[in-house]
Amino acid sequence: MSTAAAPSTAVVSGLMTTLPAGRVIDDPDVLASYAHDDAEWAPHAVPLAVVRPRTAAEVQDVVRACLDHRTPLVPRGAGTGLSGGANATEGSVVISTEHMTEVLEIDGAERLAVVQPGVVNDDLRAVCAEQGLWYPPDPASSPWSTIGGNVATNAGGLCCVKYGVTRDYVLGVQIVNGLGELVRLGRRTAKGVAGLDLAGLMVGSEGTLGVITEVTVKLRPARAPEHTVAGYFDSVVDAGRAVAAITAAGLTPSALELVDRTCLEAVDAWKNMGLAAEADVVLLGRSDAPGAAGDAEAGEMLRHFEAAGATFAAQAADAEEAEALFAARRLAYPALERLGPVLTEDVCVPRAAVPEMLGRIQEIGRRHGTTIANIAHAGDGNLHPLLITPIGDEPARRRAQEAFEEILTDALALGGTVTGEHGVGLLKRHGLEREQAPEVLAMQRAVKAALDPHGILNPGKVV
Numbered sequence: 030m031s032t033a034a035a036p037s038t039a040v041v042s043g044l045m046t047t048l049p050a051g052r053v054i055d056d057p058d059v060l061a062s063y064a065h066d067d068a069e070w071a072p073h074a075v076p077l078a079v080v081r082p083r084t085a086a087e088v089q090d091v092v093r094a095c096l097d098h099r100t101p102l103v104p105r106g107a108g109t110g111l112s113g114g115a116n117a118t119e120g121s122v123v124i125s126t127e128h129m130t131e132v133l134e135i136d137g138a139e140r141l142a143v144v145q146p147g148v149v150n151d152d153l154r155a156v157c158a159e160q161g162l163w164y165p166p167d168p169a170s171s172p173w174s175t176i177g178g179n180v181a182t183n184a185g186g187l188c189c190v191k192y193g194v195t196r197d198y199v200l201g202v203q204i205v206n207g208l209g210e211l212v213r214l215g216r217r218t219a220k221g222v223a224g225l226d227l228a229g230l231m232v233g234s235e236g237t238l239g240v241i242t243e244v245t246v247k248l249r250p251a252r253a254p255e256h257t258v259a260g261y262f263d264s265v266v267d268a269g270r271a272v273a274a275i276t277a278a279g280l281t282p283s284a285l286e287l288v289d290r291t292c293l294e295a296v297d298a299w300k301n302m303g304l305a306a307e308a309d310v311v312l313l314g315r316s317d318a319p320g321a322a323g324d325a326e327a328g329e330m331l332r333h334f335e336a337a338g339a340t341f342a343a344q345a346a347d348a349e350e351a352e353a354l355f356a357a358r359r360l361a362y363p364a365l366e367r368l369g370p371v372l373t374e375d376v377c378v379p380r381a382a383v384p385e386m387l388g389r390i391q392e393i394g395r396r397h398g399t400t401i402a403n404i405a406h407a408g409d410g411n412l413h414p415l416l417i418t419p420i421g422d423e424p425a426r427r428r429a430q431e432a433f434e435e436i437l438t439d440a441l442a443l444g445g446t447v448t449g450e451h452g453v454g455l456l457k458r459h460g461l462e463r464e465q466a467p468e469v470l471a472m473q474r475a476v477k478a479a480l481d482p483h484g485i486l487n488p489g490k491v492v
């Protein structure tokens with residue numbers, strides 16, 4: 030009879046032996062809290078262990094231990110992901126970057142920052158602001174989500190409509206690949222085309238190609254204060270027409286966000302912010318053009334709101350009112366989660382198709398008897414219909430799942446994509462297969478096999 034430890038136990042004891050005390054958690058109660066990210070809807074399991082390394086060398090030790098035991102390793106930042114990318118799978122080890130939170134360097138002259146992956150987005154932005162600098166990518170989860178998670182999902186955000194997404198700011202990364210090799214990819218210089226863009230490959234790779242241990246990002250100088258406008262609409266389609274018109278007119282708002290009554294009421298019920306809108310839909314626009322140009326752009330947006338049928342359109346009276354409106358937009362998702370399980374959509378359609386897509390989403394909700402709230406990075410055509418089901422209502426959950434699939438069908442039919450920013454993770458794997466040709470999926474699998482030949486990095490996610 031063999032006395033060898035079961036593989037699952039062996040990997041945990043191997044990790045405990047290799048790493049300094051306190052790095053490895055195996056307390057079942059704590060492990061349960063790492064079973065899934067914010068996509069509880071997607072399949073998940075309690076991991077064998079959670080490891081919280083502090084250095085790149087420790088990350089390398091973790092990858093090597095998992096490699097030795099052929100144990101799946103699930104990278105995790107803050108767990109705010111909405112596609113199940115950080116969900117633990119059966120027999121996996123979760124590697125959390127929560128203790129890798131150092132801003133290693135801010136270089137004002139080169140306008141770049143070097144950070145550990147667990148630095149929270151808002152924390153980096155605050156450190157940059159102290160030096161008159163700005164890190165633009167601002168997912169609505171910026172108070173919690175990490176730069177490593179943002180890079181791994183190529184996160185978008187509110188100002189991306191003007192300034193681009195995370196990919197546009199990543200100069201270089203340090204990673205540990207699936208062979209346990211610790212390597213630097215990319216550059217620190219303003220330009221650089223040495224070889225294939227492997228740093229770019231890591232952006233949006235959702236933990237399937239390497240564990241990111243350090244990130245070098247581009248910064249911009251701090252910008253002018255923003256002008257905020259709000260428009261109230263009786264229908265999502267009218268609000269969508271305003272978005273399409275603003276884009277067609279060539280305006281460059283620094284944010285153009287949509288939030289509907291269901292979301293505002295949920296935020297109000299939670300935070301008592303006195304927001305209850307006298308409209309079904311609110312469009313929030315911002316301009317950061319300096320001086321009079323900002324006023325003029327804000328005025329143009331208001332004219333488009335009115336032309337599209339806004340029942341009320343005005344510039345925010347002061348910074349406090351403007352902040353409250355955007356805070357409500359940011360809080361909409363957690364506020365809705367309090368009402369019941371939320372299945373979050375993330376389709377992105379051409380901006381001209383925003384009104385049509387919003388109308389179709391409404392119709393799909395009606396047909397399936399599913400409550401669908403809406404928030405959207407409307408200026409990007411990136412829509413987040415939020416399908417809400419009562420707790421424990423299985424038939425409602427099934428109907429919501431059908432509605433979810435139909436929304437994907439319609440987005441693809443309108444020339445869109447199944448995921449604008451949340452990633453494929455587990456929730457969009459079928460969607461990816463519907464969107465991309467078999468040959469393209471095969472190319473993606475070939476890349477995965479090259480960097481992670483034993484398939485230990487976040488297996489079962491994306492491709």
Ligand SMILES: Cc1cc2nc3c(=O)[nH]c(=O)nc-3n(C[C@H](O)[C@H](O)[C@H](O)COP(=O)(O)OP(=O)(O)OC[C@H]3O[C@@H](n4cnc5c(N)ncnc54)[C@H](O)[C@@H]3O)c2cc1C
Binds near residue numbers: 106169176454
């Ligand atoms: C309220 C709310 C608002 C949101 N708003 C936005 C938004 O505006 N825009 C947007 O794009 N997303 C948004 N999201 C989704 C989510 O916040 C982003 O996907 C974010 O980038 C995830 O960061 P995280 O640190 O929480 O990563 P996690 O959720 O922990 O992980 C996300 C993915 O990245 C991988 N990963 C994490 N760290 C690493 C690492 N160091 N190395 C390799 N892989 C890694 C994980 O395996 C997983 O696949 C929102 C979520 C919530 C809850």
